[in-house]
Amino acid sequence: MSKKSRKKSFKTPSGSPTTRKKAPTTRASTQTKSAKTQRMPASKSTRTMAKAASHKAASKQLNSSESASSPAASKSALAEGRKAPAFRLRRDGGDVVTLADYAGRKVVLFFYPRADTPGCTREAIDFTRLADAFAAAGTAVLGISADPLKAQEKFRDKHSLGIPLISDETHEMLEAYGAWGEKSMYGKTFVGILRTTVLVGADGKVAKVWRNVRVDGHADEVLAAARSL
Template sequence: MSLSVGSPAPDFDLPASTGKSLSLKDFHGKKLVIYFYPKDDTSGCTLEAQDFQKLLNDFHSAGITVIGVSPDSMKKHDKFCDKNNLTFPLLSDEEKVMLNAYGVWVEKSMYGRKYMGVERTTVLIDPNGKIAQIWPKVKVTGHAEEVLAAAKAL
């Protein structure tokens, strides 16, 4: 992964499920959790989104914003949000600009077949726009709780 703790977070400006675009500067002075996931409506991605949603009030009361990012279209994000009652923004990176900038668009392998995809990764950004923590190759179970604890401790 090209990112390292303490380095400035790469900027982004992408359409969000809130109906407007979001960029890194929108979160200046705030703690930000960005979780990158492969695809809307798959079992692991749905579980991860639901876990972050369940803890969203805890994140918000600690002054932490959560956003999810995948290469899915806004249309897919809107359906995914509606179906799972997600109230935090999902960003659409169909061009994979942000995914590449954060080093999460990688070659993967399944059943011997190689393909490009998102490596499930979460990044915690401090109020100054610096990377405070990185969770590569995330295992979904218990992950949202772990991120919340780390973000609160920041």
């Protein structure tokens, strides 16, 4: 057989060997890429669903385990026009403070999350700045948090605060006034102090309640309300 004949028999109708090798490689590559493309979203979707399920389960667990400390009932009881809940707690310096001590006077009770934190510090300083104006309006001002007495005293001394700071470590007063409940921060849900202010009239009844307080200008707003009573 001549060289020319051998070349012709090599180029068969079914295509060159090179073409047959590339075709399966191309199909396999395409299938691999397709499989990867399908797997990736599925993996992300699975992780997202798992996260959502985890958060949902955690939320249910928190609501269930802490339903006893939920302030829902307290909030409904603490309404304007109703008698303010009595309390008996220690303040900075160790003295005992009760609501009865202020009978016949207006009282501002501002509940703050934690001593010596930025927002709480600004709020306490603002009420201290207006202490004389509140006194002229026949109104006493008390700050309340769950901090121990030593922390309250350190807070008072550091910022020269001129208002009594009450320690409610058992949360009894906080719950009675609807200032203890579920809150969230940085995507986490937990139970703690809700920044709340209550103005009690000279008749011992709740005159006004501020919830989810924004610190800036708040003390001035409360002073205006106290003057208007």
